[in-house]
Amino acid sequence: MSAGLEDGLIAGENAPHLAALEQDYEHLGRQLARRGVDIERLTERAMRVRVAVPSWGVGTGGTRFARFPGPGEPRDVYEKIDDCAVIHALVRVTPGVSIHIPWDRPERPADLRAFAEARGLFFESTNSNTFEDQPGQAHSYKFGSLSHTDAAVRDQAVAHNLECLRIGAALGARAHTVWIGDGGNFPGQVHARRALDRYLESLGRVYAALPDGWRLLIEHKLYEPAFYSTVLNDWGTSYYCARALGERAFSLVDLGHHAPNVNIPQVVARLIQFGKLGGFHFNDSQYGDDDLDTGSVRPFQLFLIFNELVDAELDGVPGFDPAYMLDQSHNVTDPLESLMTSAVEVVRACVQAHLVDRGALAECQRRNDAVMALQTLKRAFTTDVAAILGMARARAGGAIDPVAAYRASGYRQRAAAARPAGRRAGAGIV
Numbered sequence: 001m002s003a004g005l006e007d008g009l010i011a012g013e014n015a016p017h018l019a020a021l022e023q024d025y026e027h028l029g030r031q032l033a034r035r036g037v038d039i040e041r042l043t044e045r046a047m048r049v050r051v052a053v054p055s056w057g058v059g060t061g062g063t064r065f066a067r068f069p070g071p072g073e074p075r076d077v078y079e080k081i082d083d084c085a086v087i088h089a090l091v092r093v094t095p096g097v098s099i100h101i102p103w104d105r106p107e108r109p110a111d112l113r114a115f116a117e118a119r120g121l122f123f124e125s126t127n128s129n130t131f132e133d134q135p136g137q138a139h140s141y142k143f144g145s146l147s148h149t150d151a152a153v154r155d156q157a158v159a160h161n162l163e164c165l166r167i168g169a170a171l172g173a174r175a176h177t178v179w180i181g182d183g184g185n186f187p188g189q190v191h192a193r194r195a196l197d198r199y200l201e202s203l204g205r206v207y208a209a210l211p212d213g214w215r216l217l218i219e220h221k222l223y224e225p226a227f228y229s230t231v232l233n234d235w236g237t238s239y240y241c242a243r244a245l246g247e248r249a250f251s252l253v254d255l256g257h258h259a260p261n262v263n264i265p266q267v268v269a270r271l272i273q274f275g276k277l278g279g280f281h282f283n284d285s286q287y288g289d290d291d292l293d294t295g296s297v298r299p300f301q302l303f304l305i306f307n308e309l310v311d312a313e314l315d316g317v318p319g320f321d322p323a324y325m326l327d328q329s330h331n332v333t334d335p336l337e338s339l340m341t342s343a344v345e346v347v348r349a350c351v352q353a354h355l356v357d358r359g360a361l362a363e364c365q366r367r368n369d370a371v372m373a374l375q376t377l378k379r380a381f382t383t384d385v386a387a388i389l390g391m392a393r394a395r396a397g398g399a400i401d402p403v404a405a406y407r408a409s410g411y412r413q414r415a416a417a418a419r420p421a422g423r424r425a426g427a428g429i430v
């Protein structure tokens with residue numbers, strides 16, 4: 001199929017919206033000026049947000065019960081990159097791709113890198129998979145991988161991670177993310193301390209092989225597939241492990257991987273304070289690890305997370321440079337529409353967090369004025385910044401209304417015709 005969007009599609013779709021956007025932008029600019037905020041500075045900041053798209057996210061996800069494939073699903077990593085390029089063309093903040101090995105293992109990494117770069121994309125990070133067995137694999141991960149009781153299984157899991165580093169280096173990536181499903185389903189199944197010792201020993205071998213300039217991101221998760229005890233189960237364990245591994249190891253926060261009611265913004269603040277916040281997998285959840293679209297259920301939580309991130313940014317916290325990635329499961333939506341929508345929500349939360357009057361907030365905190373402190377945050381959160389987001393995209397060459405432009409493009413229909421169903425590329429969630 002002819003990849004991408006037709007020339008002039010975005011400009012044509014933007015044209016009917018431009019006059020209203022200019023008016024809304026001008027009006028918002030006057031409102032913000034009364035609050036001492038320069039709208040141009042915010043728009044420029046919105047244009048600098050970067051959030052990576054996961055290679056596994058452009059296919060339909062699924063649940064434990066079923067997967068209902070959509071039309072035009074990508075059949076290989078090249079078609080996934082084509083889809084990622086469409087997302088970036090419309091929202092203009094997603095040039096990075098986070099690639100999953102082995103679901104998207106390229107036969108010739110250099111060719112894939114050139115293919116992506118020709119579409120304005122780059123590979124930001126690699127993700128290993130030792131939470132399921134691959135055909136022909138010598139040892140099973142049924143009872144764990146990096147923390148397995150059998151050294152041969154651990155060696156195999158380490159070797160897979162080293163392969164990810166080699167592929168990632170050829171792709172030009174700069175980070176490697178490790179999530180394992182290791183743990184126990186029953187009390188007594190796993191020795192809590194020894195399993196963590198084995199995990200650290202194995203991951204230490206991966207860490208030692210990190211290419212120059214790379215970071216190792218470790219992703220914790222409360223439960224599932226292990227339903228009683230997970231080896232890397234919470235941010236405290238993650239922080240301990242990142243510190244034990246070394247200065248290039250960091251904790252990655254997936255918004256869906258916490259116990260119910262955990263104060264994730266505070267977790268983020270702690271990891272920033274301890275110098276170990278490596279990045280995010282953005283998504284949202286109602287019950288557990290639902291992997292819903294980012295900002296769809298708890299937009300205020302997303303705002304409060306960005307409140308901590310922007311606070312650290314403005315404070316100039318040394319070494320503060322988290323990687324933003326999406327990690328969602330698209331079961332009932334077009335994955336491209338969900339990923340675009342989520343990328344927009346990440347930018348929205350960032351811009352809203354920049355609207356917080358930090359001097360006023362500090363004064364509220366000094367006076368112990370809880371009501372006005374919350375109102376200071378709410379004033380930022382309830383500001384409609386859509387005109388800033390639309391203007392930022394339009395100035396960067398993207399779509400004022402990305403989903404509408406995507407639907408008008410007919411891309412999915414062309415993909416459905418060019419990619420007949422039958423062969424499934426790897427997809428899932430991590």
Ligand SMILES: [Mn+2]
Pocket residue numbers: 219254281327430
């Ligand atoms: Mn994740």
